[in-house]
Amino acid sequence: MKQKLTPAERREENWGWIMVAPTIIGLVVLNLWPFVQTLYASFCEHLGFGHYKFIGVQNYIDMFGNAEFWKATWNTVYFCILTVPVGVALALMIALLLNAKVKFKGGFRTIFFLPLVCAPAAVAMVWRWIFNGEYGILNQILGMKIQWITNPRTAILAVAIVSVWSSVGYDAVLLLAGLQNISKTLYEANSIDGAGKIRQFFTITLPMVSPTLFSVMIMRLMASMKIYDLIYMMADDTNPALVDMQSLMYLFYRSSFVAGDRGYGSAIVIWTVGLILLVTLIQFWGQKKWVTYDI
């Protein structure tokens, strides 16, 4: 394969290297090397000021023997169960509604999309107020006295509601694009056959939009597995439900930067990435059963 390059080809190659150099150097320094360091640190004890001592799999042993860690893992999985199916189903409903001939379609789209451009910190602050147990408007409307954020049984649910509220418009816009790609002739041919709207949805719409639906689900799942900011904002250190609502990434933050145990924190983040990988693989394996790629 050793061929002499012509001068023009050589110049092209040099330009190629020069133009990717900033990105590649950046990625190696900022991401590739830190990734290796995190992996290594997960087998170390942090002695302070960035110094580490190798201790083998001790962090993992500690982690797997820690009830708080398992609770956080379950909380993360539970949060995904609460947000992904409901969130994506609601997004699909909104997309279907917007795909009909409606007036002010752009206006509705703008409204549903609005939470996405608001910083999660600000969004969570507003919802803390709505969920407030004593004076929150939600309890006033429901006529109940639920301590949404401090009751262990509702704390995650409250965060999940905020999460779905924040992301549903974004998912709907993606799904709407998928719906608009479905050719009208498919529906016309189908309605001559006398098929009803509901059958049409299951025989045409759902299979045709399934690739988009799948990618939205994967994206939402990955985002939910990494949930951190909403929990950080809605939970306080004094919150009695803290252990019942903290996710893996929140536990990672507390272990690494509040408690300063960066070896243990690294082990948590490695575990989380492994979990994300596993769940994604299961999704990709499961998609063969319901995603249609051939037109």
Added chain:
Amino acid sequence: MKTDSLRRSYMITKCVTYFFLILGAIIMVFPFVWMILTSSKTVPESMQIPPTIFPKQIMADNFKDAIASLPFANLYWNTILMVLFRVLCAVLFSSMAGYAFAKLKFRGKNILFGIVLVQMSLPSQIFIIPQYQMVAKMGMANTIFALVFPGLVSAFGVFFLRQTYMSIPEEVGEAAYLDGCNQWQTFYKVMFPLTTTSVAALTIFTAVFAYGDLMWPLVVNSDLKMMTLSSGLSTLKGQFTTNFPVLMAGSILAMLPMVVLYLIFQRQFVEGIAGTGGK
């Protein structure tokens, strides 16, 4: 007869569609409206049961209190600089690399692009501890540079712009090359101007993401004067546990710049962020 029942079912469908759309819109808008209404109430009024809907007076006191307890001028300035530099870096470096990966032949291309893909598929938290240690070692904690640091390069931007450059026909570059442009000139005089839509999308996406990011700014800049709007606002919840009118005023101040930009550039925002397919 038949057309009559058809028309009736059409009308019912229409009503149901609008009903759910309007209901959804109300649920989406309500928290913002409630935030604005609360921000003008006094603390006793905000705790009144049953609650008042409209505040008894329109007042700016809560905003004054929020500004007195958080250095909002610094927060705006830090956030603007962080977003600006992150966008500049993402657009400049990603355009260059995206073009090279799409259009140029060079050895090692596939391996180098593999690095881009690996970074894209890993969550950013896995890099945070070492990144923080680098910033600390350089003595750059509590600076604008620290805020920008993880965003100096954007793997996602490279991936996204590479796709854009791949969709430009080969003839465009060849024509420029025959006109005597070298690779760099072909890139920045001919090809780059063709990607403005994608660059706008990347700009919006990068800006929104950087603006909302919470963990990195919290970790790296602990000095209140060097925080971003997001991380600065998060300190407010410890200061005012029950003073929700001030918290609402602070939230409004924190989300205002991006919401205003969004309302001006609605289409670009929606299509830009949806077009990038998210991360």
